[in-house]
Amino acid sequence: MPDVTPPSVGSNHNGAAFAALAAAVVEQATTFVGICDTKMRPCFLNAAGRAMVGLSVEAEITDYAIPDFFTPKDRVIIENVGLPAMLRDGHWEGELCFRHFTDPARETDVRWSAFVVRDGGGKLIGAATFTTDISNRKQAERALRDQQQLLTSLLENLPLGVGVYDRSGNLIHSNQRMRDYVGLTRLPSAAPASSRRWHAFDANGAPIQPSDFPGARALRGESVMPGIDFLYEGELGAERWMRVSAVPFRREDEDADEAIVVVQDVDDLKRATERIEAAGAELASQSRFLEATLSSIPDFVYAFDAQRRFVYANSAMLALFGLSADKMLGKTFADLNYPADLADRLNRHIDLILRDGVTVEDEVFFRSPTGRAAYFAFLWGPVRADDGAVELVVGVSRDTSERRAFEEALRTSEARLRAASELVGLGVYSWDPVTGTLDWDERLRAMWGLAPNAAVDMTVYESGIHPDDVPRVRSAIDACVDPSGDGRYDIEYRVIGHDDGVLRHIATSGRTTFSNGEATGFIGAAIDVTEQRRNEAAVRASEAQFRSFAAHSSNLIWIVDTAAEKIIYRSAAFERIWGVPCEEGSIEVAEWIEDVHPDDRQQVAHALASVRSGEVVQFEYRIVRPADGAVRWLRDTSFPIPDENAAVTRIGGITEDLTQEDVRQVYIVSARPAEGRKLASLVRGFGHRARTFDSSNTFLDMAPVLTPGCVLVDLRSERNEGLAVPRELKARSVTLPTIVLDAPGADVTAAVAAMKAGAIDYVVLNDEASLGPKLASAVAECVGTVRPTTRDENAGARVARLTPREREVLVGLVEGGTNKSIGQKLGISPRTVELHRAQVMNRLNASNLTELLQIALSAGIAPTAGGRRSPRKPT
Incomplete structure (x- = not known):
């Protein structure tokens, strides 16, 4: 249909009257008439159209779009095919299905014809549709297909050979039995060679010629019923009696007949000495065959009479009810305890078939007396008597629970897929x-x-x-x-x-x-x-930064897999501390711990166990280097690395080498960077290493982890901040001797303040010339005082990390107190003392009380004069 442009109203017409007339015609039309704007949204729908889709006269339609009027499966066709084609070609039509806005279960088969509307200048101003209800036609087509299928099934199962021959005598359609019987691809009248296999005689005993065979006569318009008996000679010479009948058949718009030929094997009947007994035996044989066939079918086959009683049930049906044939046949649905609503529904189906001779399909849920609960789909149809009246209803049912479950699973899977698509x-x-x-x-x-x-x-x-x-x-x-x-x-x-x-x-x-x-x-x-x-790139960058940091760190960084008990990472400092290349070091934790000094292995194992349980532990120990047998003191800070489930699957650590090297290190603290660089240059000229810090806070933050050396503090810019360095080093038990440099004019009071703060030397710089000799002498004397960290100092450092309460408990243990006496003195319970005692031993890496007391005495904690020493073992 081409684009429609509204016609102009001639001068001899009243435009308003014409428009009103057109509107009245459209409104009263019995077909669906709709008009849309340029956005394909409806702006007019006549009464017939509203009734077809369940919209009231007052219902607003401008909120809908054209696809909204169709069922979901056809909505896709409209969106992707119909509307694009209409906009492209000016029109489109097709057979689709309307939805019903007020009754979701109701659908209407329609022929939808739509076209675009343009004004006089060709501009698109909207679209219109004329839609016709074709539900009755669709239903008739479906019924016709069902009847055709039923007829085809009937022909395939008839105990007769049936074939259709064209006017030239060629077979164009046949059932399987026809092909099995004689394989007549051409009528004998059209194939002289095959006609010799067929012998028939008239009433006078004369042979019947091929031109007078039933098929040839039917092609001439004659009906040959009930047929002619032929003695048929098979391929192997065996002879059988066949009854052949034929009728003419003319298709529409054809001027010549085709022939329908029916071949029935009547050899047994012809040869039987007792025609009636033979017929009865044949009937009984066919009945038994039919019964055996029906019994072997896994579907449920049954039949009802006009009183809605079961008159036949195959073995599958009997097994479903757990009854024998004599217990089930003659019973109604009510007799078999069907639910009342289900029995009523099925009885209505039977009444409809008996009355109208139609075929009914349905699906119901049923729980049989044997306990089988399932959905059953069934097809019921009429069985007619000779007079055409329906005398029985025959049915076949099938368990569809598995199909329904599959469909439900498919719907669920689709819903999950949509949800997953939205989620990810x-x-x-x-x-x-x-x-x-x-x-x-x-x-x-x-x-x-x-x-x-x-x-x-x-x-x-x-x-x-x-x-x-x-x-x-x-x-x-x-x-x-x-x-x-x-x-x-x-x-x-x-x-x-x-x-x-x-x-x-x-x-x-x-x-x-x-x-x-x-x-x-x-x-x-x-x-x-x-x-x-982006996250992966960030992780790679972070990992690169970590590896760069670890590669240049003077401390050893390591990671252990707790499940495999293997070292999975260690930094380059391993080679400097252990004396062997990283790749040659053992990755097995059990082998690595063999390098630990025998006296320290127990405390190392105890510390690592604490880390695996989730604690952060710092401990000191010795190793015997495998390369040269040298003993080195190490301080290790170990920590747990939990996974996403908070389980400790890895532990890591930072190992500092405490062993004193023959290296002269000077740390310069100067608030003026230029002066700091000048002092560093002088110190390096004396053969020492130099490192500068631009503030006392920066230096003090780093002091605990610096290697042994001395500190050079420049008081010339920031006196108070500079004096804080030796004072804080002393307070924090950091053994780095300090030299202070002061400007000319400083008096004795300044020197006394520096020495009280903890400096070991005080140097006044009068001029540049005197700076070198004075500084060289002070640094040489200061470096000479640097000594390796002793076990006593190590013990003091560890004791310094105890909390005030833990130190009080330690003092009580040194004085020989028991849990009870210490608790009474401190005002806490013996159980609390026991917990603090365990924590003290853990922090000091002591495996028993004797070792704990040795560490305390080494740190300078001794029994007080009034303390009581108990000779018995503590509890």
């Missing part, structure tokens, strides 16, 4: 390799930086791909449409958004479908992995 941000698309048509969802359009309703084609798709990735994408597309491949498409590439310019990483996969060696379809899915790639 999956975009779904399709591509027609033949036409190049693309169909994207909104999520995929967003990945390309497009609006939700933006048009997409191959040009839009490819223009969004990063130029460097286009060759890879094209190659992957070529591979997936190659029939010699598996049709898979799996690639990741970058996309630059069309509208927003955002760079995104897109991972996509899909599969091509092939037909006759050609690619005919493609379905795929894509996901935005930009954030994941």
